[in-house]
Amino acid sequence: MNAKTPSRLEKILRAGHLAVTSECGPPRGSDIGHLAAKAEAIRRHVDAINVTDNQTSVCRLCSLAACIRLKLMGLEPVLQMVVRDRNRIALQSDILGAASFDIHNILCLSGDHQRFGDHAQGQNVFDLDSMQLLQTVRRMRDEGRFLGGDPIERPPAMFVGAAANPFADPFEIRVPRLAKKIAAGAEFIQTQCIYNVERFERWMQGVRDRGLHEKAFILAGVTPLKSAGMARYMKNKVPGMDVPEEVVKRMAGVPKDRQAEEGIAICIETLQRLKEVPGVAGFHIMAIEWEERVPEIVERAGLAPRPAVA
Amino acid sequence: MIVAERKPIEEILPWLEGVRSVLVLGCNECVTVCEAGGKKEVGLLASALRMVFAQQGREVNVGERTLERQCDPEYLDELRDSIDAYDAVVSLACGVGIQFTAERYPSKAVYPGVNTCFMGAALERGVWAERCQGCGQCLLALTGAVCPVARCAKRLFNGPCGGSTAGKCEIGPDVECAWQRIIDRLKALGRLADYETLIPVKDWSKDRAGGPRKVVREDVRS
Structure with missing residues (x-):
């Protein structure tokens, strides 16, 4: 398959390499130096870097500005865009803004509800949903038109992605939901973090049964656990997250000062198991405020060096 | 009411x-x-x-x-x-x-x-729940007569978000996931395949977004 955009991530995936992406969260202020340093630390170990968009509804420096910074550093950003905070005018406007800096990847998301964040009394927008945003970006790119129908001069050339959560309910529509996102225009998928590999494998079986892995690139998501407390929190408090009891037990079974190492070890083992799952096209490593460990995870999982593409 | x-x-x-x-x-x-x-x-x-x-x-x-x-x-x-x-x-x-x-x-x-x-109904004595937001363009035919505009915290038109857990919404264990309800209804109606039909971008001009609304019926006007 020929690449449809200048995206490096797209080229790597279409060349048949297992891709590796990671992500950085922007700061809660206007000093972007820390984010630049986090991104610099993983430069040679990942193919692209997602920049989150006010994740968990906590107000932060905008994803677009942070993506521009990464782009100016010669990195490959993935612009995360949630439909919670902006209507169709603002969404399309920001897509053009990103395109003007040749940002070539976008991840279309709903966004966590604002009640999780620091502005729980705010209004939410949800003018479009994440699938309709996928359709919108594809229309802008492929037809060169705004949602309203008017033509766009120099349309955005973006590789279009979506998220999938194999662990949310109802389980029976998790594969149909992926099919729907692909029908809406998703070309790559980044999944929720995987701790329950068996359940993920069951989902992938359903994905393969419908040939969906041939229609979009599935990047399996992982997040290294820092502590037994984090494992318990993810298990009990994060909606749509599936952390099996044996993972919590394994983390709790080692002394506190070695739990971080255990978390890294679990993450690497998970990646190695996921490499064997047919239809997985790559990995999305979400090391939350722990980006400095990403190079080691990539190396120990046998995913280094990263391929060069023209 | x-x-x-x-x-x-x-x-x-x-x-x-x-x-x-x-x-x-x-x-x-x-x-x-x-x-x-x-x-x-x-x-x-x-x-x-x-x-x-x-x-x-x-x-x-x-x-x-x-x-x-x-x-x-x-x-x-x-x-x-x-x-x-x-x-x-x-x-x-x-x-x-x-x-x-x-x-x-x-x-x-x-x-x-x-x-x-809100516009809602009594679930039991002393408990009332929202069912309609008067968006001006009813989509209930597509969603098994469960409204995602009024009952999904993100008013999603194309399925549950990743936060749906055991039939509950991510915003809290007391809130039902509207999309779980929609899926259950479609299944009961033998129409689960309809879930994969993409619901297009909504015309919010018929909602409050379009400004204060009025219904004029010339045929019944005095």
């Missing part, structure tokens, strides 16, 4: 500083059914106000009246002969009735005695 909740008296009292007579005005429709602004609640608020005024040593005439509807000029006209006896009105109707009363009697101060919450 339109569901409302009574405002705490502490919120109402400052508006009534200096008044010598106030009419507590109920409505016999929705707010009676949801027990926020019918004859019974008019009596309760009026008694509570009289007690407070007595404690304050104020002589305030507190009148009580409940109209058939406050959203209908015909019934509002029933106040024409008596309303001048009052300095202010505390309306226990929904936001519609409060405004209609004020429009009918432009020189009268009209204050809200309830918070108007």
